[in-house]
Amino acid sequence: MLETLFPNVDWPAMWEATLETIYMTAVSTLFTFIIGLVLGVVLFLTAPNQLWANKVVNWLSGAFVNIFRSIPFIILIILLIPFTKFLIGSIRGPNAALPALIIGAAPFYARMVLIALKEIDKGVIEAARSMGATTWTIIRKVLLPESKPALISGITVTAIALVGYTAMAGIIGAGGLGTLAFLDGFQRSREDVTLVSTILILVIVFAVQFVGDFLTSRSDKR
Amino acid sequence: MIELKGLTKVFDTGKARLTAVDHVDLRVPAGEIFGIIGYSGAGKSTLIRLLNGLEKPSEGSVEINGQNITAISGPKLRKARQKVSMIFQHFNLLWSRTVRENIEFPLEIAGVGKEERRKRSAELIELVGLEGRETAYPAQLSGGQKQRVGIARALANDPEVLLCDEATSALDPQTTDAILDLLVDINKRLGLTIVLITHEMHVIRKICHRVAVMEDGRVVELGEVLHVFQHPKENITKRFVAQVTETEDSAETVRHLREQYPEGQLVKLIFVGDQAEQPILTQLIREYQVEVNIVHGNISHTQRGAYGTLILQLKGTADEIAKALAFLGAHDVQTEVMGNA
Numbered sequence: 001m002l003e004t005l006f007p008n009v010d011w012p013a014m015w016e017a018t019l020e021t022i023y024m025t026a027v028s029t030l031f032t033f034i035i036g037l038v039l040g041v042v043l044f045l046t047a048p049n050q051l052w053a054n055k056v057v058n059w060l061s062g063a064f065v066n067i068f069r070s071i072p073f074i075i076l077i078i079l080l081i082p083f084t085k086f087l088i089g090s091i092r093g094p095n096a097a098l099p100a101l102i103i104g105a106a107p108f109y110a111r112m113v114l115i116a117l118k119e120i121d122k123g124v125i126e127a128a129r130s131m132g133a134t135t136w137t138i139i140r141k142v143l144l145p146e147s148k149p150a151l152i153s154g155i156t157v158t159a160i161a162l163v164g165y166t167a168m169a170g171i172i173g174a175g176g177l178g179t180l181a182f183l184d185g186f187q188r189s190r191e192d193v194t195l196v197s198t199i200l201i202l203v204i205v206f207a208v209q210f211v212g213d214f215l216t217s218r219s220d221k222r
Numbered sequence: 223m224i225e226l227k228g229l230t231k232v233f234d235t236g237k238a239r240l241t242a243v244d245h246v247d248l249r250v251p252a253g254e255i256f257g258i259i260g261y262s263g264a265g266k267s268t269l270i271r272l273l274n275g276l277e278k279p280s281e282g283s284v285e286i287n288g289q290n291i292t293a294i295s296g297p298k299l300r301k302a303r304q305k306v307s308m309i310f311q312h313f314n315l316l317w318s319r320t321v322r323e324n325i326e327f328p329l330e331i332a333g334v335g336k337e338e339r340r341k342r343s344a345e346l347i348e349l350v351g352l353e354g355r356e357t358a359y360p361a362q363l364s365g366g367q368k369q370r371v372g373i374a375r376a377l378a379n380d381p382e383v384l385l386c387d388e389a390t391s392a393l394d395p396q397t398t399d400a401i402l403d404l405l406v407d408i409n410k411r412l413g414l415t416i417v418l419i420t421h422e423m424h425v426i427r428k429i430c431h432r433v434a435v436m437e438d439g440r441v442v443e444l445g446e447v448l449h450v451f452q453h454p455k456e457n458i459t460k461r462f463v464a465q466v467t468e469t470e471d472s473a474e475t476v477r478h479l480r481e482q483y484p485e486g487q488l489v490k491l492i493f494v495g496d497q498a499e500q501p502i503l504t505q506l507i508r509e510y511q512v513e514v515n516i517v518h519g520n521i522s523h524t525q526r527g528a529y530g531t532l533i534l535q536l537k538g539t540a541d542e543i544a545k546a547l548a549f550l551g552a553h554d555v556q557t558e559v560m561g562n563a
């Protein structure tokens with residue numbers, strides 16, 4: 001049945017490519033979450049009138065975020081080739097895609113973290129200060145828990161963008177469903193391979209969205 | 223207990239300098255409920271934030287229990303804040319935490335162990351009357367219940383001072399009274415010193431012992447609540463007092479009353495303190511040949527006695543009315559003849 005519908009699809013290779021895509025998405029999402037969270041908190045706390053108000057740090061982190069958020073991803077991959085070579089030792093394969101994926105997505109997520117933190121009622125932070133909380137306690141027990149739903153929905157959107165980025169990275173040989181669809185499907189005119197790859201990417205995206213929505217609504221007690 | 227000396231806060235916004243608090247000197251003894259009243263922009267919010275170091279003064283000092291709040295910072299200030307807690311107009315609860323977890327938050331900050339936290343929060347939940355709501359989230363509570371959580375949270379670390387920042391301004395009148403009763407109860411039971419700011423004279427009247435009236439960053443009037451009600455000096459104070467004693471003085475009201483009660487004489491009586499509770503009127507009616515008709519009345523109960531006004535229509539001979547007025551004067555009731563019809 002599958003052989004007649006998709007005569008050119010090599011299923012073990014398709015499965016391997018799917019795992020590579022999931023691997024790239026998962027690892028880059030994890031690092032994006034950590035780096036974006038730290039960057040976002042720094043952006044928030046160093047803003048004027050905040051607990052760590054600091055013009056220099058705020059300007060530097062803001063500039064970093066804006067620059068890397070503005071570079072088109074496909075160009076960022078090329079720009080980062082020397083860096084990737086140095087870090088991973090190769091520019092091919094799923095691991096080689098990770099630095100570009102993380103550096104491209106973390107500033108994007110940092111902006112979302114900043115927006116989420118700005119939504120927190122200032123009074124709650126003031127209340128924590130009035131109880132004698134340290135800034136670290138405020139970050140851990142006020143800022144992050146109070147913005148949790150927005151942080152989760154933000155990382156969901158970012159993870160979905162990352163699935164798309166992995167496909168783009170596939171074109172320069174990162175592996176995964178993108179490489180398969182481009183090299184095997186497009187360049188060799190095997191439409192069925194492109195179609196199956198697309199369906200699998202959609203399944204991954206929907207799964208991420210579903211889990212993200214579920215976690216967001218469960219964490220929202222408002 | 224609390225001593226403010228020459229306390230001044232100037233906000234420098236680059237273009238303009240705004241003096242929010244202007245050389246305020248105050249002393250609040252331990253166990254007192256001290257009210258600060260003023261319109262928005264009078265500087266009362268800034269003043270109360272200077273008391274726990276949320277704002278740093280430009281000049282002057284704040285001393286609480288012998289500790290100079292303005293001179294300390296870092297861990298020392300954070301430690302001091304645990305003893306000067308605060309409740310807020312908009313409650314400022316963490317919506318991500320249950321009632322119990324909100325109340326335990328200051329205990330977590332103070333480094334209290336889990337078991338002890340649980341025990342303490344259970345006591346506090348009982349104190350503020352929230353039994354059965356321990357696992358509710360703030361979003362599931364009414365305004366009054368949220369403020370009860372705020373109060374329980376503020377009391378968690380056994381503070382010496384409770385600062386109330388417009389704590390009842392977002393509540394309906396009935397809930398306001400319930401919260402105010404709770405504050406009085408806490409003040410009596412725990413001997414807590416309470417400093418509150420408000421723009422509602424009702425709050426001052428109901429629970430405060432002494433009041434300071436603030437205008438443009440300065441304290442323009444200060445005294446026992448009853449005394450201030452009786453003899454308001456500044457215009458702004460008179461306006462605040464009028465909020466709760468009605469407007470029977472206005473020419474409009476007097477004219478209206480005269481139209482309605484054309485006979486006899488209209489007399490305004492002002493009761494202060496104990497007289498408000500004595501049966502003076504009963505005696506008056508029994509002993510003098512006057513007909514008494516109560517036209518308008520208003521009695522406010524303050525923490526240190528009642529204050530009220532009563533407008534009577536007295537009918538009888540001029541002689542008897544004069545005697546009746548003399549009787550009232552002899553009982554320290556201020557009288558004011560509002561004219562014949």
